[in-house]
Amino acid sequence: MAKKIALLQGNEACAQGALYAGCNFFGGYPITPSTEIAEVMAGELPKIGGKFIQMEDEIGAIASIIGASLAGSKVLTASSGPGISLKQELIGYACIAEVPCVIINVMRGGPSTGMPTGPGQSDVMQARWGTHGDHAAIALCPASCQEIFTETVRAFNLAEKYRMPVQVLYDEIVGHMRERIVFPEPGELEVIDRPAPSVPPEKYKPFDTSFGDVPPLAAYGSDYRFHVTGLNKAEDGFPTTKAELVDAEERRQIRKVECPEARADIESNEEYLIDDAEVVVLAYGSTSRSARYAVNELREQGIKAGMFRPITLWPFPEKRVAQIGEQVKAIVVPEMNLGQMIFEVERVVKNSCKLAGVHRVDGDPLTPSQIIDQVKEVL
Amino acid sequence: MAERYELRFSGAGGQGLITAGIILAEAASIIEGRHAVQSQSYGPEARGGASKSEVIIGDEPIDYPKATVVDACLAMTQEAADKYAVGIKDGGVLLVDSDFVKNPPQGNYKVYSLPIMRTAKVDVGREIVANVIALGAMIALTGVVKRESGEQAVLAKVPEAFKDLNKKAYSLGFDKMKEVLAG
Structure with a gap:
């Protein structure tokens, strides 16, 4: 069908x-x-x-x-x-x-x-x-x-x-x-539901780390009863100020997203004409559409341009961006703001290549020609 | 560079030109299986005064979604013509409603005129179909999609009771434009 x-x-x-x-x-x-x-x-x-x-x-x-x-x-x-x-x-x-x-x-x-x-x-x-x-x-x-x-x-x-x-x-x-x-057919895209607790209600703790960095979540209204708070909490969900528990919880909540396995699962990028690129336009969202247009036009003019498009903005794909920084002469970051992700790129590439932004905040889209001009200027 | 064909429909807010743009994008991307992006003026700009809808069509995915140099522009009012008949490329085309655009802006493009609103009122009896007449005319003028694709997209958009009315409007627009082109 x-x-x-x-x-x-x-x-x-x-x-x-x-x-x-x-x-x-x-x-x-x-x-x-x-x-x-x-x-x-x-x-x-x-x-x-x-x-x-x-x-x-x-x-x-x-x-x-x-x-x-x-x-x-x-x-x-x-x-x-x-x-x-x-x-x-x-x-x-x-x-x-x-x-x-x-x-x-x-x-x-x-x-x-x-x-x-x-x-x-x-x-x-x-x-x-x-x-x-x-x-x-x-x-x-x-x-x-x-x-x-x-x-x-x-x-x-x-x-x-x-x-x-x-x-x-x-x-x-x-x-x-x-x-x-x-429209994808049902089943064509993976759909993940949260895992149900594997222990009976009387043994359930909402933040039981023996199940890993992401403890299973029970549903309110079921037989499972638990406490939820905005305070730092122990495994049973009740507030705690015990230093070692607070420290472990804070670190776990960051580790569950930023450990290498999670990053590999969460990060998603598109690379376009990067292999031989001397200059890479790092663009995201609608601005990447202008960037792709610009890259194609620059290629026609004999400039080896490519595009790197983070689809996952956070966590930021720092390893790959650092590699690109080592490879290219310059990275150009177009954004419909006055400079935000460019600072993240700067943090990651350090001084390995030239870095330039293209910014626009007047309500009109960043145009391909604005990006082309900046690429030529930075080279 | 991938070929792209850029169209702009402009007129007064409420004339149905955004719908005309959507129907054209559906004809190109749903019926003919090519690529199209449709966008429109939005917010205060779209309330009264001049409003516009842009459609970019190509055989490859469309990157930049807004108009760069317009291949074909429609202007239903003088205000829309003054505001939006800019950025038409050399050798492009501008179609205006002859009764409402007395001074079409001039440039290195061809200007055509048709009494679009009058055709809607007199020949179809319903001003509301002016946008479909304009769509038929623009497709005849540009050949950007097949005549049948445009008609199919129009008919897919309108309720059963209004199919004949819109079919007539589309054909009138297409044929009248062809007559103009034949000189």
Whole structure:
């Protein structure tokens, strides 16, 4: 049978990806340019016995998905810069309480209300360090409507597998443009659900590390009873201030994402014409589409250009970027912000190659010609 | 470089030009199996005044999703023509509604005109189909997709009760444009 295909907006593709992944709870509050995600979820979830709740604000929205996730649902919220700022406290709560949830950020200009209808990429550092305290972060950054679908599925998988919040960031350009989507058949993409506890309720501890760095999570409302808190906690979930327990917990929560095995599982990059490249454009999200155009044009002009596109922004693919820094004369980082990921690239490549940014924050997309000009200048 | 063909539909907000762009993108990418990206003006820009929808079509995946140099532009109002009939490439085409665009901007491109709104009102009896007439005309003018693909995409988009109306509108737009081209 022929696969289902449709011309969808990025935001519609996101909602379809969430449904494919088994999302059965959406708690949200509308905000431009993310609202179409909520619209589709509001239409579709009731048909499959799921729940859609429009909460009183963005804080209520993330609180609702944390609660629903603890009750065993696969959960989603979607917002944009100002809403994501409001959610930061509870993103931290989901980190320390280790609650799987997916948060979509359709990026617009900022800070504050900024430019609601214009695209931006200025929340990429917020996705890493927006909530206070030491914590790991997973953030994915798709660049096409099809990839928004598949990365949303992957975000659910990673949230369930690593028991933590996962953010998907894309900007207004990809959120609102329409492209053909080929719907994967059921079973074609891997869908991961959190493992159920293997011990009976009376023996269950919600943070039992004898099962590894990601302890199984039971569902509220089942026979399993446990305590959840934003405080540092012991294996039984109750608060602790014991130094060795706090230290072990903090380190484990970072190790579960940043150990080599987890990094290999979570990191995802696209490399384009890198092998013989003298200059690499490191670009993510919609800006990578301008970068690909620029690289093709530079190649036609005889300049050995390539593109490196992190699809997983966090954890940052530091090993591979360091290798590329050793190989090339220069790395150019175009961003719709005034310089964010470029500092991460700088941290990683140190002084092994030249580094230059291309930045734009006026609400218009970064154009291929801006990237081409910067590549020529830096060479 | 991969070949790309860029179209821009512009007019007053509410004239259905975003829908026309979506239908064209569906004709190219769903019916003909090629690649297309559709985008549109959004926010305050899309409320009243001039609005636009852009479609980029190619045989390879489309990278940069916005217009670079426009191959073909439609302008349904003078304001839209003044605002959006820029960046048309040398040798490109501009189609305007002859009743509403009295001073088409001039450049190194060919300007064609058709009474699109009048055709909708007089020949079809419904102004609401002006966008489908315009779509038929743009497909006739550019040949960017097959006539049948455009028609199929239009019919897939509209409710059963309005299929005949839209089929007529699409054909009128296509045929009237062909007459103009035949001189």
